[in-house]
Amino acid sequence: MDPGTLAVVGAVGAVVAAPVILGAAGFTSAGIAAGSLAAKMMSASAIANGGGVVAGSVVSVLQAAGAAGLSGTATAAVASVGAAVGWLTGFTG
Numbered sequence: 001m002d003p004g005t006l007a008v009v010g011a012v013g014a015v016v017a018a019p020v021i022l023g024a025a026g027f028t029s030a031g032i033a034a035g036s037l038a039a040k041m042m043s044a045s046a047i048a049n050g051g052g053v054v055a056g057s058v059v060s061v062l063q064a065a066g067a068a069g070l071s072g073t074a075t076a077a078v079a080s081v082g083a084a085v086g087w088l089t090g091f092t093g
Contacts, residue, residue, distance in 0.1 A: 019066075022065055025038050031063075038059070
């Protein structure tokens with residue numbers, strides 16, 4: 001496959017897989033799941049920031065994406081990352 005095709009496949013794959021991966025990590029539509037990776041990330045973020053999770057932080061963006069079913073800016077970000085990974089893996093060098 002050429003790098004352009006791999007970029008498209010990577011972007012589509014990332015957008016399709018992202019809600020599943022977010023849910024598995026604990027970023028759900030009902031909030032952050034207790035005892036999950038997301039809970040550990042939220043705890044670390046809150047400790048680092050004096051007790052609160054900063055708006056726009058990785059944890060808040062991932063939770064917003066998990067709660068919304070991955071829409072808007074989060075979809076564009078995930079698609080961009082997926083496209084970059086697909087493009088990069090297209091080179092066998």
